[in-house]
Amino acid sequence: IGTFPGTYGAGKAGVNYNQAFLDITWAKKVNEKLSLGISAVVVGQWFKAFGVQSFGGFTETFAASGGTVMPDSLSNNGTDWAFGAGLKFGLHSPISDKVSMGLVYQTKIWMNEFDDYSDLFAEQGDMDIPADLKFGITLHANEQWDFNFDFEYIWYSDIDSVGNPIQLIFNCPTAGQNGTNLSNCLGGDDGAGFGWDDMAVYKVGARYKAGKDWTWRFGYSYGKQPIDNDQMTFNILAPGVMQSQITAGFTLERTPGRQFNMSFMYAPSKSVTGPQNFDPTQTVKFKMHKC
Numbered sequence: 001i002g003t004f005p006g007t008y009g010a011g012k013a014g015v016n017y018n019q020a021f022l023d024i025t026w027a028k029k030v031n032e033k034l035s036l037g038i039s040a041v042v043v044g045q046w047f048k049a050f051g052v053q054s055f056g057g058f059t060e061t062f063a064a065s066g067g068t069v070m071p072d073s074l075s076n077n078g079t080d081w082a083f084g085a086g087l088k089f090g091l092h093s094p095i096s097d098k099v100s101m102g103l104v105y106q107t108k109i110w111m112n113e114f115d116d117y118s119d120l121f122a123e124q125g126d127m128d129i130p131a132d133l134k135f136g137i138t139l140h141a142n143e144q145w146d147f148n149f150d151f152e153y154i155w156y157s158d159i160d161s162v163g164n165p166i167q168l169i170f171n172c173p174t175a176g177q178n179g180t181n182l183s184n185c186l187g188g189d190d191g192a193g194f195g196w197d198d199m200a201v202y203k204v205g206a207r208y209k210a211g212k213d214w215t216w217r218f219g220y221s222y223g224k225q226p227i228d229n230d231q232m233t234f235n236i237l238a239p240g241v242m243q244s245q246i247t248a249g250f251t252l253e254r255t256p257g258r259q260f261n262m263s264f265m266y267a268p269s270k271s272v273t274g275p276q277n278f279d280p281t282q283t284v285k286f287k288m289h290k291c
Contacts, residue, residue, distance in 0.1 A: 008051060008055070010051050013052055016048050018045065018047075023040070025088075026038055033093055033095075037090045040085065040087065042085050043111065045084075045127065046079050046081050048078055048080065051076070052120065053075040057174050059186045060183075061119050062174055063182055073120070074187075083112060084109050085109065086107040086109035090102065101135070101136065101138070102135070121187065123188075126160070128161075133153045134152045137149050144208055145208055148203070148205040154198060155198050156197065157196070164194075165230075166192050166193070166195055167230075168193075169184065193234070194238055195231030195234070196227060199223050199224065202223065203219065205247075214250060217247075219245075219246070232286075233276055247263065269289035
């Protein structure tokens with residue numbers, strides 16, 4: 001039995017994933033009780049992965065060749081770019097002098113494929129951005145206090161490369177489990193992914209205006225992390241397990257038009273433990289915190 005270096009036995013492993021959003025917005029105040037808006041959302045993404053070439057035998061390219069052709073769009077290909085677009089719809093309504101509400105829905109953002117990683121992500125390198133719904137209510141209690149409640153829902157399961165469970169990989173003909181489904185191989189039309197669940201996020205916040213100069217803000221956010229404990233192996237690359245965040249900050253404005261702002265965020269540690277999907281005798285544990 002040999003021991004190979006790195007997370008997956010192919011040297012140091014990791015990913016770098018970034019996004020940039022541009023909203024082009026039209027908005028109209030319909031009346032004193034309703035404002036509407038619509039945006040064209042343009043997105044650029046850039047991504048690279050390294051140290052994951054050990055999964056070459058689980059790719060559609062390898063399986064479709066009868067095990068003779070290794071994939072060249074799986075790992076260590078530098079940074080690749082993808083571009084896409086979607087729509088965002090929103091409304092805002094001051095229901096009364098004390099209460100206002102807002103609603104925003106962003107469609108799925110349809111992206112072109114990461115061609116250099118078409119053997120890694122489902123649908124030949126597709127990494128769309130999931131649809132997202134936000135709803136918020138603000139209570140203006142008095143001249144000093146405002147209170148907010150926000151709800152957000154994210155449809156991760158609609159994006160195959162993110163939502164598909166890793167267990168699909170064992171349906172791949174070259175996975176050694178008597179599978180026959182090429183589409184479940186890495187890079188296939190229904191390829192294995194990170195297995196993220198849809199996510200609901202709840203947020204509460206308060207703003208306190210202390211005289212003319214000082215404004216204080218406080219907030220708390222909770223969303224059950226999206227990674228089940230039977231989805232550990234791939235998520236070593238993307239261990240997004242944080243659930244709670246506590247925020248505080250202030251604005252100081254002693255001269256009109258000139259402000260000093262400061263904010264602080266603390267996320268209590270959260271851990272997830274589960275079996276290594278390719279060797280259940282091993283255990284994987286994620287633990288994260290940030291401040």
